Amino acid sequence: MPTGRLHPHVGYFGTVCVSDNQGLSLDPDRQADIVAHTFLAAFDLLEKWDSDKLGGLAEFFNEVEGYWSWLPDSIGSSGAFDADGKDRLVTSYLKFRGKKPHWFFTERDVPPPRDFDVKGAAAQSALYIHMAELAPPPVNPEQLTAAYVVAIRDKMSAAQLALWTRLVRPSSNKNHPKQAVLMVSVPRAAGGVSVVGVEFRTRNGDVDLNAQVKPLTMRRLTPIYMRERGGASSAMFSKHVVVVGCGAIGAVIADALAATGVGRLTLVDYDDYSEDNVFRHILDPIWIELPKVRALQFKLEHQYPGLKVIPLAIRGEEWLHDADLGDVDAVVFALGLPTLEQAFSRALRKKTKQLPVLFTWLEPLDLGGHSVLTWTQSEGCLNCLYRNDEGVSSLQSRIAFLAPNQPVSKTITGCGSVFVPYGALQSRRTALMAAEHLLPALSGAGGASYRYWAGDGEAAAGQHLRTTPWWKAARTTMPSDEQSKRAFGRPCKHCKAA
Numbered sequence: 001m002p003t004g005r006l007h008p009h010v011g012y013f014g015t016v017c018v019s020d021n022q023g024l025s026l027d028p029d030r031q032a033d034i035v036a037h038t039f040l041a042a043f044d045l046l047e048k049w050d051s052d053k054l055g056g057l058a059e060f061f062n063e064v065e066g067y068w069s070w071l072p073d074s075i076g077s078s079g080a081f082d083a084d085g086k087d088r089l090v091t092s093y094l095k096f097r098g099k100k101p102h103w104f105f106t107e108r109d110v111p112p113p114r115d116f117d118v119k120g121a122a123a124q125s126a127l128y129i130h131m132a133e134l135a136p137p138p139v140n141p142e143q144l145t146a147a148y149v150v151a152i153r154d155k156m157s158a159a160q161l162a163l164w165t166r167l168v169r170p171s172s173n174k175n176h177p178k179q180a181v182l183m184v185s186v187p188r189a190a191g192g193v194s195v196v197g198v199e200f201r202t203r204n205g206d207v208d209l210n211a212q213v214k215p216l217t218m219r220r221l222t223p224i225y226m227r228e229r230g231g232a233s234s235a236m237f238s239k240h241v242v243v244v245g246c247g248a249i250g251a252v253i254a255d256a257l258a259a260t261g262v263g264r265l266t267l268v269d270y271d272d273y274s275e276d277n278v279f280r281h282i283l284d285p286i287w288i289e290l291p292k293v294r295a296l297q298f299k300l301e302h303q304y305p306g307l308k309v310i311p312l313a314i315r316g317e318e319w320l321h322d323a324d325l326g327d328v329d330a331v332v333f334a335l336g337l338p339t340l341e342q343a344f345s346r347a348l349r350k351k352t353k354q355l356p357v358l359f360t361w362l363e364p365l366d367l368g369g370h371s372v373l374t375w376t377q378s379e380g381c382l383n384c385l386y387r388n389d390e391g392v393s394s395l396q397s398r399i400a401f402l403a404p405n406q407p408v409s410k411t412i413t414g415c416g417s418v419f420v421p422y423g424a425l426q427s428r429r430t431a432l433m434a435a436e437h438l439l440p441a442l443s444g445a446g447g448a449s450y451r452y453w454a455g456d457g458e459a460a461a462g463q464h465l466r467t468t469p470w471w472k473a474a475r476t477t478m479p480s481d482e483q484s485k486r487a488f489g490r491p492c493k494h495c496k497a498a
Contacts, residue, residue: 068196071137077219083195089126103126149198178201200214239262239442247281251281258304265308269291294313353376373438378447385397401474403467450486
């Protein structure tokens with residue numbers, strides 16, 4: 001590569017990145033072709049950016065963090081503050097992992113996160129600032145020096161210099177060098193910001209020009225960054241979803257909604273976690289005998305930074321009686337109790353707020369699962385399902401897969417352990433389908449709709465269970481509007497006036 005100049009996609013030690021295609025397929029029997037292809041791709045890349053020096057510089061700064069991490073003596077760090085462009089002093093801690101130093105950063109007056117290994121480390125100030133552009137980093141064989149820090153200081157605004165003065169002010173012993181850290185973010189032409197840092201020494205209230213300077217690379221362990229990097233929707237962060245029923249299906253729905261970016265979950269379930277739940281629930285056995293909702297709060301809030309979980313260890317009826325739906329964006333019922341769910345559906349329709357309500361349940365064994373999405377002020381409700389093809393009220397759902405009047409419950413130790421037989425894969429498949437079903441409604445997409453999955457029924461057939469004609473039809477390919485038409489048909493007396 002040409003020397004003495006920064007090139008995009010070229011590291012400090014001359015490594016050229018010719019492809020970021022993680023799905024690239026290579027034939028190990030054509031090694032010569034692979035080498036030739038890589039060489040030519042590298043040549044084309046260098047030739048392209050060498051002929052476009054201005055564009056090449058902009059492209060380089062799009063990926064400056066990667067280049068920075070390979071500078072000599074680079075130090076790792078973990079940051080729990082947002083690089084949001086607001087200049088401020090933050091708190092830093094220095095720990096050694098073996099012989100390697102590692103910096104931790106948090107907001108001032110905020111306790112460090114539990115996963116920050118800062119026990120025994122003294123807290124000190126560090127400075128974070130945002131600048132319009134960054135001075136070019138050193139090119140091999142040059143290294144980062146105190147002159148680089150001075151160059152940044154000389155371009156600071158008056159407000160930034162005031163913070164700088166607080167950072168570098170002398171200690172009680174004016175002749176004793178002081179260790180300091182400066183973090184700088186700059187905008188990327190491709191969007192977002194890049195963040196780089198320097199560890200340096202000060203003496204007598206200024207940069208110690210004779211002391212070593214080390215580059216510092218930060219892992220941004222903040223909710224905003226991790227949500228964006230992990231694919232969580234920023235638009236979902238303002239959404240509040242209530243999940244009533246936190247068993248095998250409801251817990252996975254809550255987990256899936258949190259993973260997709262929903263910022264607030266209210267979990268309603270009066271039940272404690274038990275050993276009967278372990279192999280089809282997402283909670284660890286350590287939570288046995290404790291309320292499911294509190295265990296899920298701990299698990300989800302620790303797994304998804306920025307998520308707020310409100311645990312309510314009460315029955316769904318109690319929640320609905322006192323519920324204020326003003327800040328609620330959707331309600332999910334994962335109970336598998338048809339009579340109670342119909343009552344919930346009728347009660348919610350009396351509310352004046354237009355709200356998506358999703359009901360989901362699992363058929364026994366391997367027959368399948370259902371997800372029914374309705375709106376409180378629109379045609380199409382859960383009660384629409386409990387009619388026959390002539391529109392006459394029925395105790396059997398028109399979308400049931402299992403023929404009526406067949407006992408399917410099992411027990412291992414007597415009446416105290418009655419359960420419906422199904423497996424974890426079936427419950428998780430149903431839950432993920434339901435969560436995916438709800439997401440468009442959270443974005444405002446309206447209309448009642450029905451989704452399902454139909455299994456092969458081999459386990460059910462082995463138990464000599466009879467299925468409905470709908471289960472057989474459901475196993476064929478069917479457009480989503482036909483699925484919904486099957487579920488709702490004409491509006492029932494509970495929703496036809498909506």
